[in-house]
């Protein structure tokens with residue numbers, strides 16, 4: 027009887043913990059829903075919400091409708107035949123001493139693999155290069171005329187800037203069995219303290235055939251029309267530094283959600299444009315090769331920061347920036363959701 031009671035107690039305690047965790051996710055979601063930063067998107071003049079009126083003449087009616095409905099759009103062969111120099115440059119950088127790297131470029135290593143003994147300067151340990159602005163070759167993606175010409179469809183005709191830390195070369199190494207090559211389901215808007223969300227867009231170029239086995243992007247179509255969800259590091263610790271996921275969904279095996287997800291298989295030169303609220307990620311690379319892509323987020327010069335002092339979500343982000351000593355007056359504002367800045371720190375290219 028005693029044994030039964032204590033097993034009951036353990037189960038009840040476990041159930042309580044489970045319910046408390048679920049309740050705290052629900053509480054965080056409802057708190058988030060109240061925030062000014064959740065005023066995400068509004069109709070933009072011609073009946074559309076997620077694309078700018080300038081999209082007319084850039085996207086076909088069908089493409090525009092697809093983006094409005096799904097939150098992403100694949101443009102096949104937009105940069106056909108242009109993948110090779112990016113890959114060659116990445117490989118050249120792998121053999122370049124750090125002190126000879128382009129100024130400001132950051133190497134993001136797979137910390138889990140490094141901890142497990144993978145040589146940290148090897149191709150297998152490097153998951154990303156970020157801040158590609160000063161690199162003579164890799165910078166050509168963000169400023170590529172074929173991409174830049176399409177931007178007004180989302181960012182409007184007034185101009186756009188690339189968001190510096192989002193210019194990245196992504197090198198997904200073969201998974202060693204721990205799932206560290208996986209990027210959990212997330213929304214990029216979590217990292218961006220400016221709005222409106224729909225005037226931000228990501229362009230992601232496949233540098234080779236990307237498919238389910240080597241970890242192509244997976245997306246949840248239509249999720250761009252929903253709220254920003256709380257994000258955190260996956261509790262089982264299998265994700266890399268900075269790879270946050272949506273609370274309650276970041277530790278799961280995405281194949282459990284196959285009915286809701288689309289796996290975006292692409293050929294080299296294909297570009298996918300997607301909304302910053304679109305829930306997306308990429309699965310393990312279970313091949314023996316690498317899966318490479320290059321991407322950039324762009325933001326309309328009409329976007330405004332909102333007050334991070336009154337918004338806990340954005341405060342996390344602001345603290346991160348502050349900790350990197352990119353001092354910035356926009357984070358000092360006292361008034362909620364005011365136009366405190368026209369993106370002064372987004373130095374790189376204006377289009």
Ligand SMILES: O=C(O)CCC(=O)C(=O)O
Pocket residue numbers: 196198209214243306307308319
């Ligand atoms: O390319 C990938 O594997 C995922 C990239 C991504 O989702 C991101 O950088 O936000």
